[in-house]
Amino acid sequence: MIESFEKLPGVGPKTAQRLTFYLLHVPQSELDKFANSLENLKKNTILCSNCFMIDEKDPCSICSDSQRDQSTLCVVEQPLDVLALEKGRGYKGLYHVLHGRIDPLNNIGPEEIFVNQLISRINKQESIIKEIILATNPTMEGEATAMYIAKQIKSQNEKVKITRIGRGLPVGADLEYADDTTLQRAMEGRNEY
Numbered sequence: 523m524i525e526s527f528e529k530l531p532g533v534g535p536k537t538a539q540r541l542t543f544y545l546l547h548v549p550q551s552e553l554d555k556f557a558n559s560l561e562n563l564k565k566n567t568i569l570c571s572n573c574f575m576i577d578e579k580d581p582c583s584i585c586s587d588s589q590r591d592q593s594t595l596c597v598v599e600q601p602l603d604v605l606a607l608e609k610g611r612g613y614k615g616l617y618h619v620l621h622g623r624i625d626p627l628n629n630i631g632p633e634e635i636f637v638n639q640l641i642s643r644i645n646k647q648e649s650i651i652k653e654i655i656l657a658t659n660p661t662m663e664g665e666a667t668a669m670y671i672a673k674q675i676k677s678q679n680e681k682v683k684i685t686r687i688g689r690g691l692p693v694g695a696d697l698e699y700a701d702d703t704t705l706q707r708a709m710e711g712r713n714e715y
């Protein structure tokens with residue numbers, strides 16, 4: 523158990539030990555629940571074929587929610603960014619999860635993330651989608667990714683509005699660590715890109 527915990531990101535040997543001994547004091551029923559969700563974590567989750575969010579069903583619960591604004595797409599790097607933005611409750615549109623960012627130093631090009639899928643989604647729903655919010659992280663790679671995507675969209679579709687969130691977000695930071703208020707402000711203060 524200690525060895526397994528040690529393999530998790532951000533967990534050192536000391537924490538791994540502490541977590542393991544903590545679990546020894548947790549009621550068996552809780553442990554069973556934990557073990558069960560761990561066992562089914564990958565079996566029961568799939569990628570939404572529309573937005574590539576991780577969910578238990580396809581289309582995901584966000585895409586299949588008819589109450590949401592179908593005319594706005596928010597493009598994020600990771601599924602965790604969706605969770606962070608959803609916590610703020612200010613955004614009511616749909617998402618597109620790239621599952622990464624363009625990062626030439628680590629050999630990650632546009633083909634390695636879900637960019638083409640985004641472009642064809644926009645082209646297919648040309649009459650519905652009115653705005654694309656680029657919410658990649660305000661890091662060098664995130665900016666480069668936003669720039670690349672904006673260029674791709676503009677070359678194929680002149681009508682759709684492209685905006686970029688930013689105001690209030692610390693430069694170099696990850697979206698998932700920003701607090702709800704900052705994220706909401708960044709979303710409200712998005713600029714034409």
Ligand SMILES: [Zn+2]
Pocket residue numbers: 570571572573574575581582583584585586
């Ligand atoms: Zn979806």
